[in-house]
Amino acid sequence: MSKSYDYLIVGAGLFGATFAYEAKKRGKKCLVTDRRGQIGGNLYCEPVEGINVHAYGAHIFHTSNKKIWDYVNQFAEFNRYTNSPIANYHGEIYNLPFNMNTFNKLWGVITPEQAQQKIAEQRQHAGTGEPANLEEQAISLIGQDIYEKLIKGYTEKQWGRACTDLPAFIIKRLPVRFTYDNNYFNDKYQGIPEGGYNVIIEKMLAGIDVQLGVDFFQSRENWLKKAKKVVFTGMIDEFYNYQFGQLGYRSLRFEHEILDIENFQGNAVVNYTDRETPFTRIIEHKHFEFGTQPKTVVTREYPVDWVKGDEPYYPINDEQNETLFKQYKTLAQYDQNIIFGGRLADYKYYDMHHVVYHALETVAQEFGE
Ligand code: FAD
Ligand code: UDP
Numbered sequence: 001m002s003k004s005y006d007y008l009i010v011g012a013g014l015f016g017a018t019f020a021y022e023a024k025k026r027g028k029k030c031l032v033t034d035r036r037g038q039i040g041g042n043l044y045c046e047p048v049e050g051i052n053v054h055a056y057g058a059h060i061f062h063t064s065n066k067k068i069w070d071y072v073n074q075f076a077e078f079n080r081y082t083n084s085p086i087a088n089y090h091g092e093i094y095n096l097p098f099n100m101n102t103f104n105k106l107w108g109v110i111t112p113e114q115a116q117q118k119i120a121e122q123r124q125h126a127g128t129g130e131p132a133n134l135e136e137q138a139i140s141l142i143g144q145d146i147y148e149k150l151i152k153g154y155t156e157k158q159w160g161r162a163c164t165d166l167p168a169f170i171i172k173r174l175p176v177r178f179t180y181d182n183n184y185f186n187d188k189y190q191g192i193p194e195g196g197y198n199v200i201i202e203k204m205l206a207g208i209d210v211q212l213g214v215d216f217f218q219s220r221e222n223w224l225k226k227a228k229k230v231v232f233t234g235m236i237d238e239f240y241n242y243q244f245g246q247l248g249y250r251s252l253r254f255e256h257e258i259l260d261i262e263n264f265q266g267n268a269v270v271n272y273t274d275r276e277t278p279f280t281r282i283i284e285h286k287h288f289e290f291g292t293q294p295k296t297v298v299t300r301e302y303p304v305d306w307v308k309g310d311e312p313y314y315p316i317n318d319e320q321n322e323t324l325f326k327q328y329k330t331l332a333q334y335d336q337n338i339i340f341g342g343r344l345a346d347y348k349y350y351d352m353h354h355v356v357y358h359a360l361e362t363v364a365q366e367f368g369e
Contacts, residue, residue: 011233013041015342018359045196052196063353078191112178137168153275249312
């Protein structure tokens with residue numbers, strides 16, 4: 001039986017769209033499918049009151065890799081947005097990431113030397129060994145006070161477990177700086193695509209067959225008949241029928257609200273770092289694009305335990321899950337006609353620039369370049 005497509009790409013997110021765009025450029029015929037009703041995966045933006053609402057969580061593109069930056073800029077122009085979240089701890093306001101503005105507000109210190117001394121004093125209490133978990137890592141990086149006010153509550157809400165039970169690497173994502181610089185990222189390039197992320201994904205998928213609202217697993221055999229090869233960007237454990245057990249994920253519930261005011265919180269991202277507030281952050285979407293619309297849209301982000309059927313937003317990369325993932329990965333090596341990629345199939349806490357990087361690597365490997 002003849003297969004009508006070269007590639008069936010399961011998942012119209014950034015990985016699937018990048019692969020499809022590159023394969024089409026090389027003369028290949030692709031079919032992209034998604035179980036959601038729209039393209040873009042977690043980058044999807046919903047236009048509401050003239051504002052691009054980041055429907056699956058706030059997305060800020062950042063990278064230090066010029067090749068990746070140039071690559072995404074061919075699809076959209078990026079604005080000058082710089083992420084500078086504010087932390088609200090029981091009504092006290094602090095700048096993020098942890099920098100001289102944060103240290104000054106917290107301790108009244110003025111110079112980097114004073115701040116370093118303060119952190120060193122606090123670190124002494126924590127001991128000097130290699131940090132074995134997120135709590136030890138955080139205290140060794142920035143001391144007890146910041147850990148208690150800005151990390152502990154937020155992190156325990158976000159991940160649903162104690163900081164002593166979480167891997168240290170999660171907190172290393174955040175910069176610690178001894179300059180008065182509120183930029184959340186250290187990367188050289190950063191911004192939001194003008195017109196939102198849909199502009200990018202629409203351009204990537206232009207001229208490519210797309211079927212939405214269809215789940216690969218509902219009709220697996222039929223989908224497999226359609227193409228010579230499959231690019232799978234969904235959950236790898238689901239692909240293998242959870243045969244070794246379920247991988248752990250963290251899910252989110254987004255509560256969107258339209259407000260009849262121009263400016264609700266004066267910043268795109270405000271983190272609620274206390275344990276009692278049930279959400280982790282409030283996003284005010286218009287500020288990503290310096291919007292001047294008369295209304296505003298805000299989103300409260302509530303972390304929730306993941307159960308089968310929920311959106312698996314975050315992989316939980318602890319030891320137990322890593323061991324399980326390796327078993328699935330080994331199985332995947334025998335499936336010559338399936339290419340796995342993206343945040344869910346690789347079970348990695350990828351940012352968008354990582355996803356584009358890996359998609360381009362996969363393309364290069366696939367086409368022997
Ligand atoms: P996804 O975007 O998850 O796409 C996979 C697609 O596959 C989905 O659309 C899904 O519906 C579909 N699919 C899955 N299974 C099936 C199936 N069986 N059949 C059909 N379709 C299926 N990155 C940044 O760089 N900056 C940020 O600020 C940032 N913020 C984030 C905030 C949140 C809350 C989250 C969750 C992530 C954030 N990220 C951010 C990460 C970013 O979202 C990911 O790196 C990127 O979206 C991953 O792309 P992907 O294509 O691998 O996966
Ligand atoms: N984090 C924190 N306090 C904050 C923001 C982040 O403790 O105000 C911790 C938390 O554990 C989080 C991690 O830092 O999971 C990474 O934060 P990031 O903003 O990169 O998370 P993401 O945007 O990927 O959800």
